[in-house]
Amino acid sequence: MRSRDIVSSLFFIGMGIIFSIGAVEYGIGNLGHPGPGFLPLLAGGLLIVLSSLHLFFSLVKKGKVEIEQIEQFFPEKDSLKKKSLALFGLFAYGILLEPLGYGITTFLFMIFILKFVGSQRWITAFLGAFLVCISSYILFVYLLKAQMPTGILAF
Amino acid sequence: MGFMNNFSMAFSVALDPLNLLMALIGCFLGTLVGVLPGIGPSTTICLLFPILYKLSPIQSIIMLAGIYYGAQYGSSTTSILVKIPGEPGSAVTCLDGYAMAKKGRAGPALGISAIGSFIGGTFSVVILMFLAPPLANMAIKFGPPENFSVMFFGLSMITYLAGASMIKSLIMGAAGLLLGSVGTDILSGAIRYALGFKGLEDGVGIVPVVMGLFGIAEILLAGEQAAQKTDVHEAKFKDLFPTKKDWRDSAKPIARASVLGSFLGLFPGGGPTVSAFISYAVEKKFSKHPERFGTGEIAGVAGPETANNSSAGAAFAPLLCLGIPTTVTMGVLLGGFMVQGISPGPLLMQRQPELFWGVIGSMYIGNVMLLALNLPLIGIWVKILKIPYSLLSSLIFLFCLIGAYTNNNNAFDIFVMIVFGVVGYLMNKFDYPVAPFILAYILEPNFERYFGQSLLMEGNLLIFFSRPISATFSLIAILILVYPAISNLLQKKRLELKATHDGLE
Numbered sequence: 001m002r003s004r005d006i007v008s009s010l011f012f013i014g015m016g017i018i019f020s021i022g023a024v025e026y027g028i029g030n031l032g033h034p035g036p037g038f039l040p041l042l043a044g045g046l047l048i049v050l051s052s053l054h055l056f057f058s059l060v061k062k063g064k065v066e067i068e069q070i071e072q073f074f075p076e077k078d079s080l081k082k083k084s085l086a087l088f089g090l091f092a093y094g095i096l097l098e099p100l101g102y103g104i105t106t107f108l109f110m111i112f113i114l115k116f117v118g119s120q121r122w123i124t125a126f127l128g129a130f131l132v133c134i135s136s137y138i139l140f141v142y143l144l145k146a147q148m149p150t151g152i153l154a155f
Numbered sequence: 156m157g158f159m160n161n162f163s164m165a166f167s168v169a170l171d172p173l174n175l176l177m178a179l180i181g182c183f184l185g186t187l188v189g190v191l192p193g194i195g196p197s198t199t200i201c202l203l204f205p206i207l208y209k210l211s212p213i214q215s216i217i218m219l220a221g222i223y224y225g226a227q228y229g230s231s232t233t234s235i236l237v238k239i240p241g242e243p244g245s246a247v248t249c250l251d252g253y254a255m256a257k258k259g260r261a262g263p264a265l266g267i268s269a270i271g272s273f274i275g276g277t278f279s280v281v282i283l284m285f286l287a288p289p290l291a292n293m294a295i296k297f298g299p300p301e302n303f304s305v306m307f308f309g310l311s312m313i314t315y316l317a318g319a320s321m322i323k324s325l326i327m328g329a330a331g332l333l334l335g336s337v338g339t340d341i342l343s344g345a346i347r348y349a350l351g352f353k354g355l356e357d358g359v360g361i362v363p364v365v366m367g368l369f370g371i372a373e374i375l376l377a378g379e380q381a382a383q384k385t386d387v388h389e390a391k392f393k394d395l396f397p398t399k400k401d402w403r404d405s406a407k408p409i410a411r412a413s414v415l416g417s418f419l420g421l422f423p424g425g426g427p428t429v430s431a432f433i434s435y436a437v438e439k440k441f442s443k444h445p446e447r448f449g450t451g452e453i454a455g456v457a458g459p460e461t462a463n464n465s466s467a468g469a470a471f472a473p474l475l476c477l478g479i480p481t482t483v484t485m486g487v488l489l490g491g492f493m494v495q496g497i498s499p500g501p502l503l504m505q506r507q508p509e510l511f512w513g514v515i516g517s518m519y520i521g522n523v524m525l526l527a528l529n530l531p532l533i534g535i536w537v538k539i540l541k542i543p544y545s546l547l548s549s550l551i552f553l554f555c556l557i558g559a560y561t562n563n564n565n566a567f568d569i570f571v572m573i574v575f576g577v578v579g580y581l582m583n584k585f586d587y588p589v590a591p592f593i594l595a596y597i598l599e600p601n602f603e604r605y606f607g608q609s610l611l612m613e614g615n616l617l618i619f620f621s622r623p624i625s626a627t628f629s630l631i632a633i634l635i636l637v638y639p640a641i642s643n644l645l646q647k648k649r650l651e652l653k654a655t656h657d658g659l660e
Contacts, residue, residue, distance in 0.1 A: 008585045012326055019333045019348070026345055032614035036345035039603045043332040050326045057322070083375050083580075086552070087573060090371070093556050094569035106553065113549045120545060128546060132553065140557055147564055148557070 002058050009055035016047030086117045102141065102148035107133045161284070161512050168513030169520050174217050177210070178517045181218035182524045185225020189241045190233055190536045193373050193544075194551050196226040196242070197487045201365045202554055204494050205561035212495045213510050217517040219491050223484060224276055224467040224518070227427050228525045231268040231460050232536050235261055244427030244463035247435045251448060251455030258451050263397040267453055268460040269529040270397075271409045275461035276522040278413040279420065279468025284515055286421075287504065290476040294501035300618050302478075303605035304628035306598055309423035309479045310591070311632040316424035317588035321639040327582075327592040334359060334592075335599020342607045354567030361490045361597065362562040367575025368582075368589060370555040374548045375580045397453070405457035408438050412458040416465025421472055426482035427463035434462035468518060475499050475511060478601070483590050486597040 020041055029035030089112045096105045110129035114120045120128065141148050168174060188199045200219050207215040230241030235252035245252075248268065255264040297305070310328060317324040337348040338358025349355040397405070412434045419425035419433065438458040439445045448455050473479040478500035480486035492499055497510070504511045529536075559572040582589055595602075609618050620626045 004585045008587070009326075012330065015330065015333070019336075022348055026347055031610060031616070034342075034607050034610050036340040036343045036347055039606060040333060040336045040347065043329045043336070047326060047329040047333065050322055050329060054322050054326065086375065087577070090552065090556065090569070090573050090576070094566050094573070097556075097560060097569070098566055109556075110549060110553065113552060114545065117545075117549075128549070132550065136553065136557070140561075147561065 002061060005058040006055060009051040009058060012051035013048055013055065016044045016051060020044035020048065082117050086113065089113050089117065098149045101150045103133060103137060103150075106136060158284075161288070161508070164509055165284075165512040165516030165519075167516075168213065168509050169217075169516030174214060174513065174517060175520065177214045177218040178221050178521045179524055181221020182225040182228075182521050182528055184218075185222040185227075186229035186525065186528050186536070187539070188222070189226035189229025189231075189245075190539060191547065192233060192239050192241050193377055193548065194554075195369060195484070196223050197365055197484045198370045198551075198555070198558075199226075200484070200487050200491050201362045202558040204362050204491060204558070207491060207494050212497050212507075213513050215495050216492065216497070216510070216514050217521075219488055220471070220514055220518060221521045221524075223488060224464060224521065225525055225528075227276075227460075227464045227467050228269065228272050228529050229536065231272070231456075232265065232529070232533070233540060235264045235268065235456070236537065237540060242427070244431050244467075245460070246428065247431045247459045248456055250435075251450070251452050254449065254451035255453065255456065260451065263401050263453065264456050265533060266397050266530065267401060267405050267457050269526055271405065271412070271457045271461035272464040272529075273522050273526045274409050275413045275416055275463075275465035276468050276525070277519060279417045279465040280515060280518045280522070282417045283468060283472050283518070286472050287476055287511070287515070290472060291501040291504040294477050295505070297501070297624070298622075299605045299608035299612065300622055300625040301628070303602065303609055304619055304625040304632070305477060305479055306602055306605065308628040308632040308635075309473075309481065310595060310598065310602075311635045312423040313482075313594050314591040315635045315639070316429065317590045318586075320586070321636075323587050324591045325636070327587050327589070328595045331592040331595025332599050332602070334364075335596040336603065341600055341604050352567065354563070354565055354571070358600075359571060359596075360559075360562050360568050361487070363559045363568040363572035364575050364596065365487055365490075365593070366555040366559050367572040367577075368579035368593060370551055370558075371572060371576025372579025372583065374551060375576060376583055377544070377548065401453050404453050407441070408434075408454040408458035409461045411437060411441070412461035413465045416462035416467075417469040419462075420466030420469025420481065423473070423479065423481040425466060426470065426484075427466050430462040430466035431459035434458040464522075471514070471518070475503060475514070476501060480594065480597070483593050486594050490597055 023037035023040035023044055026037035026040070027035035028037045028041055089109055092112075093105055093109045096108070100108075107129050110132050111125045114125035114128050115122060169178070184199060185196060188194050188196060199222055203219070203222075207219075210218070226242050227244050230245035231248050231252065233239050233241040234245040234248040235256050238249045238253040240246040240249055252264045252268070255261065314324040314328050315321065317327070335358070337355060339346050339356060346356055412430075415434055415437065416427075416430045419430045420427075435448075435455060435458060438454045439448050442448065442452070442454055444452070470481045470485050473481050474485050474489065476499075478489070478498065480489045489499065497503065497507075555572060556569060559568045560566060562568050579589065582592070610616075612618055613621075618625070619629045
């Protein structure tokens with residue numbers, strides 16, 4: 001879609017510019033003695049050139065540029081809501097893992113995901129969360145000895 | 156080192172009980188993730204990174220390798236039974252495989268698939284055994300310019316083959332290089348683009364990036380495909396044996412595909428997916444009844460399934476001998492090796508021959524294990540397919556979260572993963588190919604190191620072109636990158652000329 005191409009090439013031009021500025025700050029050195037900014041500047045410059053070309057080609061194509069509606073971007077019903085919820089759940093896990101510990105956080109997360117994103121019934125969500133919590137604990141912490149935070153429960 | 160010497164070393168290492176166990180676990184896990192759509196060998200390998208610390212190098216490699224080629228076995232199961240490929244390498248199997256299942260011939264399809272995979276896989280390991288020593292001997296003479304040029308060639312092939320739009324693939328390559336430069340610069344020690352985050356000082360972790368791009372993004376995208384009723388065709392072990400006619404019809408395809416896959420697998424971009432597609436096209440060309448393809452022609456299953464396994468095995472040649480990953484999953488595997496402090500390349504064979512040959516030996520054994528896992532245990536895999544996707548996706552989310560956290564025992568990586576989950580989702584929506592991005596990102600440290608070392612040697616870019624091997628690879632790489640643009644221009648000119656010519660008449 002042309003509108004998507006235009007937006008994305010603008011993004012990459014920006015990314016290229018930011019990285020290139022950083023690269024210059026880190027020091028480019030010279031061809032005989034490249035500095036830390038040498039390759040990033042090359043890559044950043046390449047990115048700017050390529051995305052500008054892409055932007056140019058996207059703009060000169062024949063036809064109107066349609067502004068896309070949100071509905072077109074997220075075709076399925078509820079899709080945006082579910083994805084946002086899922087991302088929120090993941091984010092919350094990241095925040096709560098260390099303070100609350102593995103056991104509780106996993107349990108809460110599974111309930112949240114199963115219920116709100118997976119659209120299961122409460123009882124399924126609870127049972128599923130419980131099972132997963134226990135079995136994953138056995139698998140990861142007990143058998144594989146992964147270091148998971150214990151948080152408020154001294155497991 | 157004589158051939159017999161290598162051969163016996165290969166098996167003495169591979170048959171060690173603990174290594175056998177690792178191979179079994181790897182093959183089992185590989186089949187499992189191959190069967191399950193939405194989680195693949197890349198994500199699984201990453202998930203296991205924290206475990207790798209507890210294992211010895213050889214144990215980890217055996218297990219990870221098992222996951223890689225095991226996934227190619229398992230993925231055919233879903234393709235045939237549900238028309239959903241467990242891995243892209245089995246996408247083309249959906250065509251005739253599922254058609255056979257609809258005709259009640261799921262059993263022979265699965266059977267030929269497993270047997271073809273076994274033959275292709277074993278063939279590629281044999282090739283590997285013979286090819287590895289001369290390849291490594293050649294590579295050992297490589298200096299930084301050669302190493303850089305081969306890597307450059309690899310990246311350019313992947314970029315070329317990645318997607319329809321060359322410009323987008325190139326943009327992804329450049330972006331991947333930039334991402335890879337975040338962190339501590341190997342050559343100078345300077346910390347780049349870390350923005351004050353301690354979690355970024357060692358670079359953006361490969362584990363959260365892969366988990367995000369492949370695990371999280373995959374689930375976010377899967378929600379958008381129409382919720383399909385999983386019409387899983389039943390398949391019992393006793394039904395699996397193909398008829399005599401099936402054997403006759405599959406023999407030549409399997410033979411052709413073994414050679415084809417082993418050849419393609421040696422080149423960057425020539426992974427299981429490409430090999431399977433090309434094999435399908437080849438079989439259609441060679442077939443006496445090409446019109447039957449798509450309706451349940453067994454050659455359309457035998458060929459691709461053999462080719463994908465064959466190329467998976469062959470891919471270990473460039474990885475182990477040259478340190479060049481030919482596909483994204485091999486790139487992640489490379490990441491796994493680096494975690495163990497192993498640097499694949501010509502020196503590996505010299506310094507740690509038992510590691511090198513042990514892996515090859517375990518690949519033979521792995522293929523045998525997989526035959527056993529995929530035929531008698533087919534019932535189990537079918538049951539697993541019936542797990543509802545909502546439960547499966549929740550589990551994948553959880554595994555990704557755990558994997559990201561245990562990477563460095565740092566919640567920061569969880570957030571990195573989420574960011575890349577969104578990035579991966581957007582890449583798909585905006586139609587940018589992931590392969591050049593992630594390979595450029597994984598290879599960036601080595602890419603930059605060889606580039607810098609080469610420049611330090613000569614002081615200008617000529618060094619890449621003055622040495623024959625380096626010049627060959629560099630020139631081919633540049634040619635590959637500019638070819639689409641040139642051919643486009645030439646085509647436009649031709650059309651213009653034709654238009655003027657037609658106008659004059």
